[in-house]
Amino acid sequence: MTYLRxxxxxxxxxxxxxxxxxxxxxxxxxVSAEQSALPAKSRVVVARxxxxxxxxxxxxxxxxxxxxxxxxxxxxxxxxAAATSPESIVAAWRHVVGPxxxxxxxxxxxxxxxxxxxxxxxxxxxxxxxxxxxKPVNIVVWDRDTEEMERAGFRIAIxxxxxQCYGTDRVGYEDDxxxxxxxxxxxxxxxxxxxxxxxxxxxxxxxDGAGVTLAxxxxxxxxxxxxxxxxxxxxxxxxxxxxxxxxxxxxxxxxCDATTAMYExxxxxxxxxxxxxxxxxxxxxxxxxxxxxxxMIERKRxxxxxxxxxxxxxxxxxxxxxxxxxxxxxxxxxxxxxxxEA
Amino acid sequence: xxxxxxxxxxxxxxxxxxxxxxxxxxxxGAALGTGALAEPGAAAPVASGASTQSDEQFTFxxxxxxxxxxxxxxxxxxxxxCIVGDKERGYCGVRENRGGTYYTLVHSRVCAAHVDPVEKKxxxxxLPGTTAFSIATAGCNVNCKFCQNWDISQSRPEEIxxxxxxxxxxxxxxxxxxxxxxxxxxxEPVVFAEYLMDTADAGHAAGVRSIVVSNxxxxxDALEQAYGKVDAVKIDLKAFADSFYxxxxxxxxxxxxxxxxxxxxxxKWTEIVYLVIPxxxxxxxxxxxxxxxxxxxxxPDVPLHFTQFHPEYLLRNLPITPVATLDRxxxxxxxxxxxxxxxxxxxGHPAQNTYCPQCRNMLVERLGFTASKMLIRKDxxxxxxxxxxxxxxxx
Numbered sequence: 001m002t003y004l005r006x007x008x009x010x011x012x013x014x015x016x017x018x019x020x021x022x023x024x025x026x027x028x029x030x031v032s033a034e035q036s037a038l039p040a041k042s043r044v045v046v047a048r049x050x051x052x053x054x055x056x057x058x059x060x061x062x063x064x065x066x067x068x069x070x071x072x073x074x075x076x077x078x079x080x081a082a083a084t085s086p087e088s089i090v091a092a093w094r095h096v097v098g099p100x101x102x103x104x105x106x107x108x109x110x111x112x113x114x115x116x117x118x119x120x121x122x123x124x125x126x127x128x129x130x131x132x133x134x135k136p137v138n139i140v141v142w143d144r145d146t147e148e149m150e151r152a153g154f155r156i157a158i159x160x161x162x163x164q165c166y167g168t169d170r171v172g173y174e175d176d177x178x179x180x181x182x183x184x185x186x187x188x189x190x191x192x193x194x195x196x197x198x199x200x201x202x203x204x205x206x207x208d209g210a211g212v213t214l215a216x217x218x219x220x221x222x223x224x225x226x227x228x229x230x231x232x233x234x235x236x237x238x239x240x241x242x243x244x245x246x247x248x249x250x251x252x253x254x255x256c257d258a259t260t261a262m263y264e265x266x267x268x269x270x271x272x273x274x275x276x277x278x279x280x281x282x283x284x285x286x287x288x289x290x291x292x293x294x295x296m297i298e299r300k301r302x303x304x305x306x307x308x309x310x311x312x313x314x315x316x317x318x319x320x321x322x323x324x325x326x327x328x329x330x331x332x333x334x335x336x337x338x339x340x341e342a
Numbered sequence: 343x344x345x346x347x348x349x350x351x352x353x354x355x356x357x358x359x360x361x362x363x364x365x366x367x368x369x370x371g372a373a374l375g376t377g378a379l380a381e382p383g384a385a386a387p388v389a390s391g392a393s394t395q396s397d398e399q400f401t402f403x404x405x406x407x408x409x410x411x412x413x414x415x416x417x418x419x420x421x422x423x424c425i426v427g428d429k430e431r432g433y434c435g436v437r438e439n440r441g442g443t444y445y446t447l448v449h450s451r452v453c454a455a456h457v458d459p460v461e462k463k464x465x466x467x468x469l470p471g472t473t474a475f476s477i478a479t480a481g482c483n484v485n486c487k488f489c490q491n492w493d494i495s496q497s498r499p500e501e502i503x504x505x506x507x508x509x510x511x512x513x514x515x516x517x518x519x520x521x522x523x524x525x526x527x528x529x530e531p532v533v534f535a536e537y538l539m540d541t542a543d544a545g546h547a548a549g550v551r552s553i554v555v556s557n558x559x560x561x562x563d564a565l566e567q568a569y570g571k572v573d574a575v576k577i578d579l580k581a582f583a584d585s586f587y588x589x590x591x592x593x594x595x596x597x598x599x600x601x602x603x604x605x606x607x608x609x610k611w612t613e614i615v616y617l618v619i620p621x622x623x624x625x626x627x628x629x630x631x632x633x634x635x636x637x638x639x640x641x642p643d644v645p646l647h648f649t650q651f652h653p654e655y656l657l658r659n660l661p662i663t664p665v666a667t668l669d670r671x672x673x674x675x676x677x678x679x680x681x682x683x684x685x686x687x688x689x690g691h692p693a694q695n696t697y698c699p700q701c702r703n704m705l706v707e708r709l710g711f712t713a714s715k716m717l718i719r720k721d722x723x724x725x726x727x728x729x730x731x732x733x734x735x736x737x
Contacts, residue, residue, distance in 0.1 A: 110429060111429070112429070169500065172501075173501065177492075177655070177656075179656060184487070184492075184496075184655065184656045208414075208425075208427050224496075224497060224498065224501055225435065225496050225497065225498070227431050227432065227433055227434065227435040227498070228433065228435070228485050228496065228592075230433065231433070231592070265412060266427075267427065267429075267430070268413070268427050268428040268429045268430070270412070
């Protein structure tokens with residue numbers, strides 16, 4: 001027999017579901033998957049700071065920290081910059097984490113130093129998590145590959161009492177297969193074993209296949225076989241992947257790094273197609289965030305005289321799929337998205 | 343430590359542990375480079391790389407692609423024609439664009455190695471009773487929901503342990519173990535085409551032939567170049583319906599049929615396996631269409647194996663194929679005029695033997711994966727009636 005691993009009854013049923021989907025019995029079974037009620041509307045905070053870099057080219061650590069505080073306050077506190085105080089900032093983070101949580105920060109480093117999740121931003125988030133009571137050793141900054149993270153400028157940290165920072169290659173993927181819809185994958189052990197809370201930290205950028213890569217697409221970095229899920233503009237694969245309970249139940253917040261963004265030529269870094277957007281997008285709803293980020297990219301494309309992604313036949317249809325009746329991962333109807341400028 | 347080698351092409355057999363693998367490899371006397379295999383990922387991170395593999399030794403520029411603008415490439419290996427941006431990989435997961443140059447990451451990066459009976463591939467008309475030194479790398483260019491070796495076929499190379507085995511070392515190991523053939527199998531040889539080509543060359547120089555077990559999902563030009571030194575091929579024809587290929591395989595039927603025709607034109611000995619999956623590809627119309635197509639395009643003498651499905655990977659909800667279904671498939675193909683229709687994965691079934699299509703006498707008896715009796719004469723004729731039996735029967 002081919003080598004079989006031990007599987008629980010739940011795993012087996014998941015497998016059966018995937019098998020049934022493959023047989024064409026998908027939609028009915030997919031609807032029966034675990035779903036949580038969506039709020040009537042979702043808030044997406046777009047926080048901007050034109051002076052984020054001061055007079056230089058690098059992001060000012062203090063200003064990005066302030067920008068983050070403003071964004072979190074706007075999302076959870078309902079206030080404005082002037083209303084921020086250390087207590088209100090901690091209170092905002094307490095909506096996401098508690099002192100006993102193990103928190104993983106899924107960054108995006110595929111594009112290299114030019115277009116990876118900003119290190120100053122990650123540092124600020126780690127600082128705030130600790131102020132909210134999370135022990136540093138219970139915070140893991142991670143992506144797929146350690147070397148990629150190093151190339152993007154992250155300093156690898158393993159062991160001790162400090163914040164941890166490494167790639168899935170250092171711990172591997174779970175042996176068991178998880179499945180939903182068209183997805184059958186093994187998950188990063190960082191996600192499954194070191195994350196009671198997942199904070200998603202994508203970068204705002206164009207993607208040659210998917211159209212855009214933001215919150216939902218960043219989860220491709222949690223599985224062992226993302227290369228299998230790029231056909232058809234990644235639709236419905238991205239939506240199916242985000243339906244996995246292991247991801248859906250953990251992802252509490254997305255902070256999309258738009259300090260430097262790309263409107264064309266992604267996902268690799270193309271300096272000629274990047275712009276300093278000096279912004280953060282923050283939301284609990286990854287679908288609403290993706291829709292909002294996509295519109296920002298379209299506006300920039302129009303400004304630069306480029307065709308829309310739809311005209312280029314690479315509109316990110318997976319965002320609508322993520323919001324459909326089979327998935328209900330969030331809202332992509334503009335009427336149900338409240339964009340809060342901060 | 344258990345090293346997850348796939349057990350067989352199909353479902354039966356024993357897997358090889360790490361010690362056995364190393365013994366097998368080291369017995370050749372060849373230096374195997376890195377030595378110890380990588381430890382599997384642990385729950386806690388390790389300070390140094392979890393793998394002892396050095397990517398550089400396995401990384402060679404790919405031979406089948408074209409460069410595009412903006413540091414993109416178009417892969418010309420399989421019909422997908424993946425357009426791959428800088429720092430990205432193709433669908434197979436084992437080819438990567440680095441600054442506009444496309445690389446294979448799996449040259450000599452062997453993640454599975456066995457000495458198998460050739461009947462296990464299965465090839466029934468090619469050197470029966472011999473063994474093949476059988477090797478694989480990570481990766482595949484489709485994603486069959488019934489894959490039995492998904493651990494390696496659906497993984498990227500850095501995710502699974504592997505050994506460096508150069509083409510010359512592979513040929514030497516085959517000779518040491520008295521294997522007249524090297525088999526490229528288990529995952530999908532299309533994705534390690536460069537390694538296959540170089541190993542087939544090295545094998546031929548050392549008097550060792552090459553056999554390929556493949557899905558046949560390959561571009562015509564790449565096929566002609568890569569299979570130049572290949573001696574025999576087993577093609578997994580997953581179904582005779584486009585819809586099955588689209589939904590269950592994530593591929594297309596037409597290129598596979600074209601591959602079969604090309605292989606015939608190239609004069610490569612070819613056998614076809616059709617895994618019969620309950621409710622998905624087990625209808626009589628499909629069986630009949632398949633048999634008619636084979637007879638019309640390849641001739642009646644191409645061996646066709648209907649094999650039994652066992653639940654695996656993403657199709658664990660379906661039952662094992664009833665033997666009656668396999669019998670029905672064979673009966674249809676027989677009636678359409680194919681001369682050599684076999685039933686596989688059913689130990690003891692009489693349809694795993696070879697019979698003379700003229701006098702009906704049994705010519706090759708098989709027990710499990712062993713050819714227990716082989717009566718075909720050196721001139722490839724039936725000893726009872728003198729009928730020519732197509733195949734390569736003797737070394």
